[in-house]
Amino acid sequence: MAGVLQALRIRDFRLMWGGSLISSLGSWLLILAVPAHVFQVTGSLRDTGLTLAAQYLPLLVLGPVAGVFTDRWDRRMLMIATSLFRAAAVTAMLLGTSPGRYWVLDAALIAENAGGVLYVPAARARTPAIVGTGSLLSSASSLNAFAGGIMQLIGGPVGGILLTLYGVRWLICADALSYLISAAANVLTSRTGGPHVGRAASISGVASDLVEGTRILRGQPVARALLPVTVIFLAANASLSAVLIPFGVQRLGGTGHTGFLLSCLGAGVLLSAPVLRVLLDRARIRNLLAASLTVTAAAYFLLFTSSSLATALPAAVAVGMFGTVSEVAPQTAIQRVIPNGVLGRVSAVFVTGEAAAALTGAVVGPFLAQAVHLSGIAAVASLVTLGAAALAFRIVPRRPAIMAVPSTAIDTQS
Template sequence: MKIITNRLSGVQVEPARTLRELLVRNRDLRMLWLGNLISVCGGWFSAVAVFAMVYEHSGAGLAAGLTLAVRYLPGVLAGVWGGVLADRADRRAVMLVTDVLMAALAAAFLLADDPGRLWLVYPLTFASAAAGFVFQAARNAWMPSLARPEEYPLYSAAVQVNGLVFQALGGAAGGLVVTVVGWRWAFAVNAVSFLLSAWLTATVRSGDRSAGSPSHGWLRSLREGVTVAVRTRVIAALLLLEALFCLGLGGTITAMTYLALRVHALGEGGTGWFYAVQGAVGGVVLVLAASRIRAMGPPGRHLVIGLSCLVEGGLTMLLGLPVGVLPALVLWGMISAAEVVYGPAAMTTLLTATSNETRGRVTSLWSATATLSLGVSAAVTGALVDRMGVAVFVVLGLLMAVAGAAWLAVHGRAPAASGTGAAPGRPVVP
């Protein structure tokens, strides 16, 4: 085990072995983690509220699908250029500005609570998502530098688990609040959560807040990021995997909304129960699996990536069967268990092939690839689900399973990363 000297105390410490160790020892990483955790909780309140409001005023699966599509598509443009910004500007400042902007936009959703003003949901969703992708690009470029390379799987799990834990709480609480007192309070909670996130971010000043002064223009910076992604074999492979897998994944969220509200008639906050199961099961599995993934080498992580996609696709196809609400929730939990192990394995693979100078652009390209596929899938599925019903899950699951099988066939032996890999001892992250 590599021993590293703490720069402040001079005491030699080993890299963290568990999520708990990482968060207890690393104060700055913990503050950013808490800020993101709080804003994610508010985001799930808002997600449940938006779907309930759209269904109430429109009653159409297509409308819900378009809402998801509008949420995803800004990642293609805002996310990519947000990555360029993250590699050119102060990453902490970008996060602070976008947090405050997202708080204002969250409160503005209250203006759309009327059939005649429902159209406001779409520009507000687009603007909120665009700001969120810029925030994410800055966070993914800065926050990894607060961890050590040996801690990348734990770092990735920490970022993912906060969303899952508060997805469970936010989904259940959001469903309860929307059902009992309506969606207006959910939007207010979301706005406050972004302000709390900004306050916690403001307390952190360490890490690689900047990649250095750029010596050329924005377009050339973007081209450099694309070149790194294309020429680094493992990054290019992950981009292709994301594109195909997310064509299935994006539609499952739209179809789940139909399943909860139309098939099982769980009420206005019905999607919250599915989100809660996904968050609870995924959070527990991720905490248990993070240390194991940390101990793996590249071959093991490559195997985890492929099997996760393959198993999730197979389980998703089973949702197309005519089952009751309890079996559907159990299946949804199993799908989450298969999905969550993908994040630490894939992010660690990506980070070890990326340097601090291009981290914002490469991770944003990866995110943009996923969000483009998610958005297209959500919109198409929204139109199909009103005609096909739950049978659409079979098509969506097949796409995910094919993506996993293709990865295993080509990368099952874990080819070594080539191109611009980060130095083994250099701290970098998502």
Template sequence: MSAVARRFGALEERPFRLLWSGQALSDVGNAMLPVALAFAVLQVTGSLSDLGLVLAAALVPRVLLLLAGGVWADRLPRQIVMLSADLVRALSQGALALLLLTGSARLWHLLVAAVVYGVAQAFFGPASTGLVPETVAAARLQQANALVSLTRSTLNVAGPALAGVLVAAFEPGWVFALDAATFVASAVFLVALPLPRRNRAGTNEAFVAQLADGWRELRARTWVSASIAYFSIWNLAIAPFFVLGPFIAREELDGASDWGLILAAGGVGAIAGSLISLRFRPRRPLRAGYIIGTLTALEPLALIRPLPTAGIAAAAAVAFGALTISNTLWLTALQEHVPREALSRVSAYDWMGSLVFMPIGYAVAGPLGEAIGLDATLWTAGALLAGASLAILAFPSVRNVRRFDPVPDAGLTVPRLTPQ
């Protein structure tokens, strides 16, 4: 078998191939949505403030309902949860497309569609995290996660450009219609997905009790709770790059074109990180991942008295690549070491911890930059990103998490003891 075939070997397994195909089609629409949404709001209201309101309308219910999504993804077949979320989003996006194309859309339509989308995402995310290990052999789990990341990273580069062409040639409503169609396509692949029966959280157990069980699974693994705390800090600290970066690009560089180039370079770096993750399998994945994660500090630091555009773009490429590798190693470790019947609940806590401080970071980055200066804010962000990535290694349980290794000639996996 060639080296290339080995890297994509997870696609040889039909369940994962079906899951990956459906998600790839869905990600096409997701990657185009930010551009289409921005121009849809401008078309309907012409207000940038309304765009922020619509974005918040999608984020808030997602954060609030993630834990509920995790519980239901452990109680029910995960593909059913994902299928339901896809169909809900298909109906919502399709209805909004019709309103936009007929000129009937109003702000409240956009807000309702955003809320529905956020609710569906809250259920889809934890179910998706839990479903991947059920579709692929344990020895190929990291490869499967890397392939999902590779596809998403590639589409995140190409999707906005495609959306821009479609919006310019037609109008935003057609992008929403295409997004709805991709959710239908994803649902078709989920229907075709054959999966073995698995142990699920008892449906007779109270909802709160199941939520508490998920919390106990998390607390029983110090490396998981420490990692979620780290992700919260990381998402808080990265905000100045995205908030102050456009301002610096306008004042010190060549404006929006240079900022677009920087973000595109970050997308290319994420693709490279996904390709590296197909083969890079350290014995202690979290130790390697968080050491690599220190490179994400390059993003804000490159904006200080800024480097030339090419230098900032190179820093973004390295940082996004490092982030992708670190995320892939983390996700694989979580899926390998957390019991399958509790995985969606634990991943819901992970998602919530990762998202909860993100709006705060975006809200305070601008005022902080005005209060203490741009350079001081960016230095603080860089120090937090690098410092948190190193500080988490003080936990022995984080350093000592090991990957699963296949048993030679048996096609099985040997579970190593998970550090507590």
């Protein structure tokens, strides 16, 4: 466990990680509350799926351009500004919790995630600039997985309990506050932590930067291979995520049991942290990704064909653990092989692909579930994930050239 915590020696990373931990808690409170609230009121899988789909539209539309701004602007200031914007967007959700006003809720979700379009590639690019691309980056990736697991572990049950006791409006306020705390944590970080050009954005300049980022992505064999594998896997994952809350409510006995299901997913993510810390530095990305995707596919099928907590909860742990490995391993590989000056653009391409996959899955999943039932969509998603595993083993290079760049921030920020 000491190896997992290694990156926390760096002050800027401690602050970034702590702010993300708190904002993730606020977000996880709403992950259960918002779709559960909509489903309980409308009883519609379609409306629930569309609420989830609204979260991905900004990433799909704005993602590539956001990557250009991430590489042009001060990433620290960008993370502060977007956290404040997201706090305001979440607050606006208070106006959309009544029947007939869910369009306001969807609009606020779109605005909140528009801020995330800039925040996510900025955070991904700033992390290796602070900790380097060696073993400390593996530690940082493991810590991020650990934080995600903790939030899933407590966020689901706490969100379900608070939704029952206080209603969705209280949870919305808590999420807005968490974004404000995240902004404050980033304010306390140093003004260094990665190159930024600081140029004014013009149409021709943005287009030129997009072309350059695409050229670098196409010229890097590892990044080029990981993009389609990631997109395929996340499409399958999103199709099941879109029906997870209705599955828990209908099959497992209500929001309380659904909270336990989310907790087990979080426990799996938590267990992935020490595994990632070891495997990211030792296993070849091709073998690691193919194996983790294969196990994830089997766990998907077991989970969504379960009719009791006795089988659903262990399957959820496996999905959380191996699904996290399947998601984090490509991200870490990209942070290592792509130069930091263009990492924002390349990360944004991946974020856009992830959003396209998630949007497709979120829309298709509920409709497919209504047509072929939950067991049918479980079979389809499992087969698609197995296809991603085979593709990873086929096209990802056996011996990728990954050069570890040591952190320059350890001595000055610890």
